[in-house]
Amino acid sequence: MDIQGKVFIVTGGASGLGEGTARMLAANGAKVVIADMQADKGQAVAQEIGGVFVPCDVSSEADGQAVVQQATAIGKLMGLVNCAGIAPAEKTVGKNGAHSLAVYQKVIQVNLIGSFNMIRLAAQAMSKNEAEATGERGVLISTASVAAYDGQMGQAAYAASKGGVVGMTLPIARDLARNGIRNMTIAPGIFGTPMLFGMPQEVQDTLAAGVPFPSRLGTPQDYAKLVKHIIENDMLNGEVIRLDGAIRLAPK
Numbered sequence: 045m046d047i048q049g050k051v052f053i054v055t056g057g058a059s060g061l062g063e064g065t066a067r068m069l070a071a072n073g074a075k076v077v078i079a080d081m082q083a084d085k086g087q088a089v090a091q092e093i094g095g096v097f098v099p100c101d102v103s104s105e106a107d108g109q110a111v112v113q114q115a116t117a118i119g120k121l122m123g124l125v126n127c128a129g130i131a132p133a134e135k136t137v138g139k140n141g142a143h144s145l146a147v148y149q150k151v152i153q154v155n156l157i158g159s160f161n162m163i164r165l166a167a168q169a170m171s172k173n174e175a176e177a178t179g180e181r182g183v184l185i186s187t188a189s190v191a192a193y194d195g196q197m198g199q200a201a202y203a204a205s206k207g208g209v210v211g212m213t214l215p216i217a218r219d220l221a222r223n224g225i226r227n228m229t230i231a232p233g234i235f236g237t238p239m240l241f242g243m244p245q246e247v248q249d250t251l252a253a254g255v256p257f258p259s260r261l262g263t264p265q266d267y268a269k270l271v272k273h274i275i276e277n278d279m280l281n282g283e284v285i286r287l288d289g290a291i292r293l294a295p296k
Contacts, residue, residue, distance in 0.1 A: 048073035052123035055079045058086035060237035062127030064264020079111040102158030108165045124166040126159045126186040133198035148201040155205035171223040181224040188231040194293035217282030226281040233288025236261035255289040
């Protein structure tokens with residue numbers, strides 16, 4: 045698939061992996077719709093890259109519909125990259141008692157249900173596209189995490205949400221095969237994003253040192269490179285790719 049001239053939605057595109065992806069797509073000639081809760085940052089990035097910002101809670105059906113409607117209004121919607129997510133840490137039983145059920149539900153709502161909400165709405169619109177020369181009508185890329193496999197202490201909710209994203213990758217790809225729409229997932233390791241930068245520097249350094257090679261934090265640019273390859277390689281479908289420098293997370 046050629047990125048040039050196509051429309052792509054990037055959720056969480058105002059910062060981190062999403063911002064890196066939005067900038068990469070724009071640099072390759074795409075029209076980018078940034079869907080995010082961070083209005084100021086989202087508008088600023090959209091203005092810089094010549095894209096469009098739409099305020100969006102990914103778990104809201106109405107918000108998701110508004111994003112897809114905006115995307116189809118400006119051209120041929122051929123891609124969705126799901127980068128929106130939250131990662132609160134809480135133990136199943138901690139100093140303050142049992143894990144908050146509200147927190148657990150919120151993480152599942154945003155990370156898992158939000159990803160599926162955007163996938164189903166974007167795929168419906170893509171299914172109406174005229175097929176490319178490859179037979180494709182679109183590509184969907186979601187963000188899981190190595191926590192789906194190696195969830196650490198305090199990550200029950202986060203790991204469950206990302207495990208759900210991993211688990212639905214293949215069945216969605218199979219569902220959409222007849223529509224010519226591919227579905228892929230990236231499972232990043234330790235990446236330098238606002239989510240990670242909220243941690244103490246000592247913790248960040250320890251995490252970076254734990255990556256076998258290269259022993260550094262991943263960058264939004266690393267993630268965006270893989271997104272680009274997935275878009276352009278039409279044989280990639282129904283799979284989860286770990287992007288992690290060979291790290292396997294310890295319990296804590």
